[in-house]
Amino acid sequence: MTITPKAPRKLTMKQRYSALTRDLEWDPSYVSDEEMFPLTSFEGITIHDWSKWEDPFRLTVDAYTKYQAEKDKRLYAVLDGFAQSQGHLSLTDASYLNAMKLFLQGVSPLEYQAHRNFAMLARHLNGPGPRFASLCQSLDEIRHAQTEIHTLSNYNKYYAGFHSYLHMHDRVWYLSVPKSFFDDALSAGPFEFLIAIGFSFEYLLTNLLFVPFMSGASFNGDLPTMTFGFSAQSDESRHMTLGLEAIKFLLEQDEKNVPLVQHWINKWFWRGYRVTALVAQMLDYMLPRKVMSWKEAFELYFEQQMLGGLFQDLAYYGITPPLHVDKAMQEKEYLSHQAYWILYQFSHAAAFTTSVPSDEHMDWLTEQYPDTFPIYRTLWEKEKKNIAAGGRHFIRGLPQLCQVCQIPMGFTEADEPFIQAQRESIFEGERYNFCSDGCQYIFDHEPVKYRQAWLPVHQIYQGNCGAADLPGVLDWYHMKPGDGGEYLGSLDNQNWKKWHDMADETGGN
Amino acid sequence: MSAVLQDTIERPEIKSIGEYNFPSKSAQALYGDDMLLHVWWKGNPWFVAAACYRVPQAMTFGEFWEGVFVPYHSEDPDFNAEGGWGQFSWFIGNGRASTPISPSADVTLADLGLTHKSVLGFTGP
Ligand SMILES: [Fe+2]
Numbered sequence: 001m002t003i004t005p006k007a008p009r010k011l012t013m014k015q016r017y018s019a020l021t022r023d024l025e026w027d028p029s030y031v032s033d034e035e036m037f038p039l040t041s042f043e044g045i046t047i048h049d050w051s052k053w054e055d056p057f058r059l060t061v062d063a064y065t066k067y068q069a070e071k072d073k074r075l076y077a078v079l080d081g082f083a084q085s086q087g088h089l090s091l092t093d094a095s096y097l098n099a100m101k102l103f104l105q106g107v108s109p110l111e112y113q114a115h116r117n118f119a120m121l122a123r124h125l126n127g128p129g130p131r132f133a134s135l136c137q138s139l140d141e142i143r144h145a146q147t148e149i150h151t152l153s154n155y156n157k158y159y160a161g162f163h164s165y166l167h168m169h170d171r172v173w174y175l176s177v178p179k180s181f182f183d184d185a186l187s188a189g190p191f192e193f194l195i196a197i198g199f200s201f202e203y204l205l206t207n208l209l210f211v212p213f214m215s216g217a218s219f220n221g222d223l224p225t226m227t228f229g230f231s232a233q234s235d236e237s238r239h240m241t242l243g244l245e246a247i248k249f250l251l252e253q254d255e256k257n258v259p260l261v262q263h264w265i266n267k268w269f270w271r272g273y274r275v276t277a278l279v280a281q282m283l284d285y286m287l288p289r290k291v292m293s294w295k296e297a298f299e300l301y302f303e304q305q306m307l308g309g310l311f312q313d314l315a316y317y318g319i320t321p322p323l324h325v326d327k328a329m330q331e332k333e334y335l336s337h338q339a340y341w342i343l344y345q346f347s348h349a350a351a352f353t354t355s356v357p358s359d360e361h362m363d364w365l366t367e368q369y370p371d372t373f374p375i376y377r378t379l380w381e382k383e384k385k386n387i388a389a390g391g392r393h394f395i396r397g398l399p400q401l402c403q404v405c406q407i408p409m410g411f412t413e414a415d416e417p418f419i420q421a422q423r424e425s426i427f428e429g430e431r432y433n434f435c436s437d438g439c440q441y442i443f444d445h446e447p448v449k450y451r452q453a454w455l456p457v458h459q460i461y462q463g464n465c466g467a468a469d470l471p472g473v474l475d476w477y478h479m480k481p482g483d484g485g486e487y488l489g490s491l492d493n494q495n496w497k498k499w500h501d502m503a504d505e506t507g508g509n
Numbered sequence: 510m511s512a513v514l515q516d517t518i519e520r521p522e523i524k525s526i527g528e529y530n531f532p533s534k535s536a537q538a539l540y541g542d543d544m545l546l547h548v549w550w551k552g553n554p555w556f557v558a559a560a561c562y563r564v565p566q567a568m569t570f571g572e573f574w575e576g577v578f579v580p581y582h583s584e585d586p587d588f589n590a591e592g593g594w595g596q597f598s599w600f601i602g603n604g605r606a607s608t609p610i611s612p613s614a615d616v617t618l619a620d621l622g623l624t625h626k627s628v629l630g631f632t633g634p
């Protein structure tokens with residue numbers, strides 16, 4: 001007797017996806033749901049039916065890996081070509097790389113942390129749909145971390161400030177801004193994390209965070225970073241869809257979820273927005289060839305796309321735009337000027353360099369910010385005189401920090417360009433300082449969490465940062481001569497000139 | 510000796526997977542007899558933010574002026590140390606509010622009413 005093997009049944013994409021993801025789900029019989037998923041009840045979110053999660057993309061692991069491998073192949077081919085042809089010499093200027101130093105030190109480590117937390121969600125969410133989506137995002141994020149590190153590692157052979165980014169991320173004062181932001185999300189529950197990172201970071205603010213760096217790269221001859229950006233773009237659109245699906249799912253499951261979600265939107269908008277101060281100054285001050293101003297980016301990517309689009313849709317669920325969004329809209333006129341002025345006078349303690357904007361650059365800023373930049377220009381004119389007299393504005397001490405965002409308290413009241421905002425709360429006998437109503441609001445709702453903040457300035461004064469003097473602290477940061485300070489005359493600036501002179505000499509006949 | 514501050518907020522309900530009550534990482538006790546003091550030149554944007562110093566609570570204002578204040582602020586080319594502290598109006602900042610004070614050489618920072626992480630503000634000249 002012969003057995004004819006059955007012809008394999010051809011599944012449609014949808015069936016195949018279902019078979020390989022959702023159909024692998026089972027109901028526990030030896031333990032209760034609560035024992036199997038112990039993290040999804042304490043936040044107070046009510047989910048009635050996990051199967052109502054709409055899978056925004058139908059991807060299977062084999063399709064996923066095949067697709068990502070092809071993207072990697074293309075990226076690594078570009079990286080090789082760029083390295084072999086000394087591509088770094090065709091950047092607009094070595095000072096452009098300050099933006100990339102900031103990216104590697106501040107953002108790439110967050111990709112890795114996102115990988116970790118999405119892996120946790122891939123285990124801990126009750127529904128197979130969101131678990132699989134989290135698994136894919138977790139894989140995306142570790143790939144982002146790896147490819148960013150590889151992309152930028154070529155520059156580490158030639159330029160300062162790229163060498164100890166992971167070590168620095170955990171220790172350096174300005175990197176505590178993005179680090180504490182993400183640690184804050186990592187230490188929240190899974191639903192809050194979904195709103196914090198999945199929704200607020202990956203949807204609400206992603207175009208403000210990610211696009212400026214990648215466009216900056218393409219405008220300034222950084223082909224590898226641009227290629228990385230393209231390679232990550234299709235992942236990012238999946239992440240945006242996941243973030244949007246997460247919030248809609250929570251809102252549709254139970255009305256009681258709405259006020260919780262609204263509070264998280266209020267909190268995480270402001271938390272994320274404060275991190276974008278680093279992007280704002282990068283766009284307006286660090287790029288030799290400008291892409292667009294922070295104000296334009298904010299209007300396009302936030303006011304038009306989010307306030308004008310997304311929040312119109314969310315109004316259906318009773319969700320309103322984040323609290324304190326009006327302050328962010330006022331700040332678009334001056335955020336970058338204030339953020340760069342902070343970095344400028346503390347760059348002797350940083351792993352990037354700064355410089356007075358050229359006259360041409362200042363004219364561009366005046367065009368972009370006719371109402372505000374002329375006021376800030378007076379500071380640069382004073383600094384130019386200071387430099388002519390042999391000075392360079394580096395602060396001889398440490399700044400007051402905001403307890404929540406950890407940024408030196410240099411942001412002003414909306415109607416006073418030179419009066420810094422001061423807020424304070426007193427909790428269980430101790431005073432805490434804040435840069436804004438937004439940061440105070442966050443603290444006041446969770447004082448026990450934020451009083452544990454590891455504020456770099458306070459830690460230095462406790463003797464926890466290697467030494468009590470600046471050289472000792474910089475040593476503890478692993479900073480080397482040439483990493484920070486003034487760009488003109490810096491190691492990068494000198495090398496750049498030398499290499500270009502050499503290229504000119506040998507380039508002729 | 511530090512004054513007892515009146516709380517402005519109460520402890521909200523905490524949602525967590527277990528006992529959650531950890532101390533402040535910036536508590537005054539971590540600085541012995543010293544305190545952190547914020548010094549804010551209100552209206553002078555040269556210094557982008559208020560400064561933060563660790564100073565003894567028993568330090569006199571005269572010592573503070575000489576040893577801490579002047580070296581830091583001399584970095585502003587327009588600052589005139591010779592003018593002395595009388596060229597400025599002094600206050601204790603309290604969020605948006607402020608209380609004027611009149612410092613003198615022998616009074617201690619604590620006796621001026623300054624406590625851990627408070628804001629010593631000044632305007633002028
Ligand atoms: Fe990513």
Ligand SMILES: [Fe+2]
Nearest residue numbers: 402405435439
């Ligand atoms: Fe803040």
